[in-house]
Amino acid sequence: MSNGKHHITDYKTYAWVLVILLFFTALTVFVSWFDFKALTIAVALIIASIKVTIVLTYFMHLKYDYLVFRLMVSMVFLLIALVFVITFFDYLFR
Amino acid sequence: MEYSAIENSYFKIGNKHKGLLGWLTSTDHKRIGLMYMYAIISFFFIGGILGGVMRTELARPGQDFLSAQTYNAVFTVHGVIMIFLVVIPGLAAVFGNLFMPIMIGARDVSFPKLNLFSFYIYMLGAVLAVISLFIGKGAPDTGWTFYAPYSTQSGTNVIAAVLAAFVLGFSSILTGLNFIVTIHRLRAPGMTWFKMPLFPWSLYATAWIQLLATPIVGITLLMLVAERLFKIGFFDPNLGGDPILFQHLFWIYSHPAVYVMILPAMGVITEIIPTFAKRKVYGYKAIALSSVAIAAVGYLVWGHHMYTAGMSGTARWVFSFLTFIVAVPSAIKVFNWISTMYKGSISLEPPFYFAMAFIFNFMIGGLTGLILGSLATNIHVHDTSFVVAHFHYIVFGGMGFAFLAALHYWFPKIYGRMYNHKMANWSCVIIFIGFTTLYFPLFIIGLQGMPRRYFDYLPQFQTGHFISTIGAFILGLGFLLIFINLVRSAKKGKITTSNPWGGLTLEWQIPSPPTVENFEEIPVITEGPYEYK
Amino acid sequence: MFGTGASNFVEGVDKTFFIIIGIGALFLIGLTMLMLIFMIKYNKKRHPIAVQVKERMSLELTWVIIPLIIVLLMFYYGYIAYKPMREVPEGALNIKAIAKMWDFSFEYENGKESNTLVVPFNKPIKLNLFSKDIVHSFYVPAFRIKEDMVPGLKDNFMWFIPTELGKFDIMCAEYCGVRHSYMMSSVEVIPEAEYNSWITQIKKKSMKEEMKGFEILKNNACTGCHSTDGSKLVGPTFKEMFGSDVTVITEDGKEQTVKIDEEYIKNSILTPDKQVVKGFNKGLMRPYNEILKDEDIKEIIEYFKTPDED
Amino acid sequence: MRQQPKTSNQKLETIMNHSITHTEHRDDLGAKMGMWLFIFTELLLFGGLFIVYAVYRSQYPDDFQIAATQLNTFIGTLNTIILLVSSMTVAMSITALQKGNKKLTIYLLGITILFAIIFLVNKYFEWGAKFHHHLYPGSELMLTLKRGELLFFSLYYFMTGLHALHIVVGMVILIVVLLKVKSGKINNTDFVLLENGGLYWHLVDLIWIFLFPLLYLIT
Ligand code: HEA
Ligand code: HEA
Ligand code: CUA
Ligand SMILES: [Cu+2]
DSSP, rough: OOOOOOOOOHHHHHHHHHHHHHHHHHHHHHTSSSOOHHHHHHHHHHHHHHHHHIIIITTTHHHHHHHHHHHHHHHHHHHHHHHHHHHHHHTOOO | OOOOTTTTTTOOOSSOOHHHHHHOOOOHHHHHHHHHHHHHHHHHHHHHHHHHHHHHHHHHHOOOSHHHHHHHHHHHHHIIIIIIITTTTHHIIIIIIHHHHHHOSSSSSOOHHHHHHHHHHHHHHHHHHHHHSSSSSSSSOSTTTTTHHHHHHHHSHHHHHHHHHHHHHHHHHHHHHHHHHHHHHHHOTTTTTSOOHHHHHHHHHHHHHHHHHHHHHHHHHHHHHHHHHOOOSSSSSGGTHHHHHOOOOHHHHHHHHHHHHHHHHHHHHHHHHHHHHHHTTTTTHHHHHHHHHHHHHTTTTTGGTTTTTTTOHHHHHHHHHHHHHHHHHHHHHHHHHHHTTOOOOOOOOOHHHHHHHHHHHHHHHHHHHHHHSSHHHHHTTTTTHHHHHHHIIIIIIIIIIHHHHHHHHHHHHHHHHHHHHHHHHHHHHHHHHHHHHHHHHHHHHHHTTTTTSSSSOOGGHHHHHHHHHHHHHHHHHHHHHHHHHHHHHHHHHHHHHHOOTTSSSSGGGGGSBTTTHHHOOOOOOOOTTTTOO | OOOOOOOOTHHHHHHHHHHHHHHHHHHHHHHHHHHHHHHHHBBBBOSOOOOEEEEEEHHHHHHHHHHHHHHHHHHHHHHHHHHHGOOOOTTTTTEEEEEEEEEEEEEEEEOESSSEEEEEETOEEEEEEESSOEEEEEEEEGTTEEEEETTTSSSSSEEBBOOEEEEEEEEEEEEOOOGGGGGGEEEEEEHHHHHHHHHHOOOOOOTTSHHHHHHHHHHHGGGGGGGGSSOOOOOOOOOOOOTOOEEETTTOEEEEEEEEOOHHHHHHOOOTTTETTSSOOSSSSSOOTTSSSHHHHHHHHHHSSSOOOO | OOOOOOOOHHHHHHHHHHHGGGGOOOOOOHHHHHHHHHHHHHHHHHHHHHHHHHHHHHOOOOHHHHTTTTOHHHHHHHHHHHHHHHHHHHHHHHHHHTTOHHHHHHHHHHHHHHHHHHHHHHHHHHHHHHHHHHHHHTOOOHHHSOOOHHHHHHHHHHHHHHHHEEEEEEHHHHHHHHHHHHHHHHHHHBBBHHHHHHHHHHHHHHHHHHHIIIIOOOO
């Protein structure tokens, strides 16, 4: 039985990833000083999603792991999104 | 117990410990499965007797021997035990554990220790559920649905019951996790996804639901506990919350949970029919994929329990629409089962009779589910005994009969002994008659407007209730018969060959009872699972 | 099969029933027959060698598509019959329906209150649904209508046109505790002329019922468990309670006889389980320490102290 | 397959011994898959909470805004940075181990655990300040708040509390991993435990990435 692929990510990559993540953190704090009306939450969530994707891809090695994992993760996020949408069929139309 | 057929069977050898300790510390999937079986059957009897108590009280209008408060506690505990302790773990934990690894050609599940751990979590949950009956201010009286804000206010032991459900959820999650990894990683060489038998397929779909739906009820119940203990308001309008949100969260789990109950049952039936009809199962891929479809779409229809709860009009029709869509994959399965019998060579043995009873009951349960799923008619029958009849038909008539079918099907494999066929056939008939007498009248009084969870009722519903109560006793008799037959045969039944029914899946190719290792050598699979010639 | 039908929704709902039950019965009977025929015809004795029938895609597709069409049809009929239930016609008569543990009460636009719902024949009625404590549900089987009464939910309503004269049961269809099965009332459909005279007769409240304490008792649903007319409900009656002697069971299980005075009533409201009246169950009445303020309790006691007029 | 012949006692013995060990065979990919599946359940656990959050925020947007001003954005940002950096250090510790640098691995894991502690200390001060202002569940002040504000604080306490619990669990896991690295149980040929511990820690980070803007940055 195979024991998985092993890709060694070097320290520099991780350091860069951290820099990018910190940048987005700064960005999200920065934009929170402005009011985009209804879009405020959207902007915050988009930035958060980008950060989460980066963490998943690099820190959590999805980029180098098997396809199954990527499929499963996307399925789960899709499911959560669907549940949100359907719940809001109630709350948005009350 | 003496199982002389096979010397190194899993009955004889567990691990380094002997006797009871050997069982309690064993990580062998077969032993764990069997321990689940004994536990679940015991809880089923407790729950069933509570059901009988309710029926006796309901035989006549007015108060007979229970007080209203006790009655409410009885149906709550009956519901909690039956749902969380019996049918949700039911087939997956018992027959999934016993046979899934064998059917895919593995020696055990991927995480045997975790498997044993789930069993103990299950027992812990069960103990908590039992404790909730006795401590403090009396047994919980909220119904198994724990609707807020009543559940945040009721003075009874709601917390203990809720924690029990939470802990049991954990056990369910871990079992699901274990099965998914096992099916991904431990299939025998050559067994591609579409060469896997259909019972493991159904368990795979089930496991995903267990994994992805259970956390939602976990967090919901935790919020409920936080609300009761710390006054952190989520659902109680006095603390700012919205009671309907609780219902959403509860059903996001509890609707998929009904598919956790029925999918493995469908899987069992899909194993039994080809074996006794000696035919390759009709539409293998359709059955396999419809399990996955049911799991996927079934996740999104929870709102059909809430048509009258005050949701927006839009949400109501969206949920109704999705509900009808889920019915289609179930229909596909029924059609495929029946066509598998076409031109077969059918031997009418007890498991087959139970399977037929399953299909019949499941059709009634499912078709009445369509009445509930339709907006106009649901408004009338929601929360009436029509619903009670629907879900007993599908949970008990479906999952329950499938459990009995599975028990009679795999009994010779588990114990290496055979039961009395005649007695098994008779008990099947009695149970079927009792079952129909018990639940069919509830459809009718439900249509006439008999609300559920009613301790007392108006005189016009008496006839229906009375007939129903008679049915409960006939049913009890049938169970007594099965119980006697199987217990006696497990000890003294005739020793059987390894493959009494002529099954083609892997578990029938190894000795009865199986050895500890299941396989001397891991088999290499070249053919599909039901290649009858 | 469904009992009486007495509203404008009955026709649509019952029709949907017949369509779904009809199609369902066809399938049930057809498939059961098939099963039985196969069991007999292809029995091992009669048919010793199984024939391996080849799968056919066309057949598989048929039984995906036909059921799909059928369920969509069922959905459609259910939707069509249901849609009018959420569309209140102009000029409907507005009535406030209030649920609490464990009774219904109805308030009319002119301020009239009633425990039964009295409505004019053949007029659209809109009920605005409220709950004072937990979730209840307003169910009139004869009208085929049901809607939960949710505390804190705004704009919750249902409507109907009564199409038959008479008296019909109202039941609470959402589980709400001990007296759930007794939480009933009735709708009385009367001719419009009769209704018009009924609505103008506002019964004068008795002096005692005018008291603030009584208001508090009603608003907190105490009267759901405690009667004021001497009948025994979940809790002891309030009638002529003050000043009488009562046997209670204390927390350590001892029996005691105490005189009902201000102190006792206050304790009974704040910590009901400390002293449980003999013959009643503990744990039913919840402590009201967070709900009732001291002034409220004073008003309640004031009410209890006042003797009955008649 | 053949029917198994009766086994001699000696064979039985070997089977017995074997049966104790056969379950221990190594399947790193399986172990990792198990970890991912567990992470999914955690995501859905918080997913349920996020639904509650989303519903109430959509219903009481203004109350949420007012209530959120009570939170300390500085501590929030600081904790975000702490988690991000600690995420990097765990990730790096795997690289270090793969390269055979045991000492660096231990060092990096130690830093991560230290960061976890700092996070909790910050949280302690943050909650402490609120308690000091009588803003805690069930307090008199809370009950006088508007409905939406009350809900915001309920959610704030529940979500950050549950998250903090996960930090503690993650910390315990990492400590165990660290000890195993030290003893050589985890080494550069067998390090799936380290990977799984890392995955769990990243999960804690993932959740915080959403919590942070949703709780602290509403303006
Ligand atoms: C094993 C459990 C199980 C299963 C599988 C189902 C399956 C279904 N259920 Fe059921 N249900 C419950 C258990 C289950 N249910 C429980 C426990 C409750 C009550 C909870 C409570 O309130 O306490 C409940 C309640 C419940 C309600 C809410 C009632 C109410 O409170 O108002 C609804 C409403 O839509 C519903 C619908 C359905 C539907 C449409 C299906 C479908 O999946 C059924 C599909 C099956 C078929 C359609 C039959 C087979 C097919 C044919 C014979 C071919 C012909 C068919 C066609 C042409 C379509 N169920
Ligand atoms: C797996 C699920 C399951 C099963 C198998 C059953 C089995 C039974 N249930 Fe069920 N029931 C539920 C799940 C289940 N139930 C749920 C979820 C609810 C909703 C709760 C709620 O509202 O919150 C409910 C509610 C419910 C009600 C409605 C309560 C109400 O709304 O007022 C009733 C009333 O008749 C009832 C009766 C029965 C009976 C008589 C049986 C029988 O079929 C049991 C048969 C078994 C035995 C009898 C035991 C074995 C036999 C012996 C040991 C022999 C000796 C015994 C005798 C002779 C009596 N149940
Ligand atoms: Cu009110 Cu049930
Ligand atoms: Cu459902």
